[in-house]
Amino acid sequence: MSVRRKTYVLKLYVAGNTPNSVRALKTLNTILEKDFQGVYALKVIDVLKNPQLAEEDKILATPTLSRVLPPPVRKIIGDLSDREKVLIGLDLLYEELTDSNNEWDSSP
Numbered sequence: 001m002s003v004r005r006k007t008y009v010l011k012l013y014v015a016g017n018t019p020n021s022v023r024a025l026k027t028l029n030t031i032l033e034k035d036f037q038g039v040y041a042l043k044v045i046d047v048l049k050n051p052q053l054a055e056e057d058k059i060l061a062t063p064t065l066s067r068v069l070p071p072p073v074r075k076i077i078g079d080l081s082d083r084e085k086v087l088i089g090l091d092l093l094y095e096e097l098t099d100s101n102n103e104w105d106s107s108p
Contacts, residue, residue, distance in 0.1 A: 008040040008092070009069035015062040020079045024063035027080040031087070065090065075095050 014021035
């Protein structure tokens, strides 16, 4: 019996091609491909090109990563260089560990 994993919907708000924006996107892609392959959707939003989207979502600084689904919405600001802080800040690490424990549960 396969364990159904949650799908994560994420938005990364950046301001153009700044070093912090590029680093955040690269780091996030590495995290997602390593730990969440096939269970995420990522939308990158350039606030310089789409300021209304940042305003609607109350984004005050970039880069900002927002986990939209599953609720509740969680946000983390910065270049995302610390993998563990990203996972904890978005409440992904706890769910990841919980899901892993459930997969190994051998009770009937």
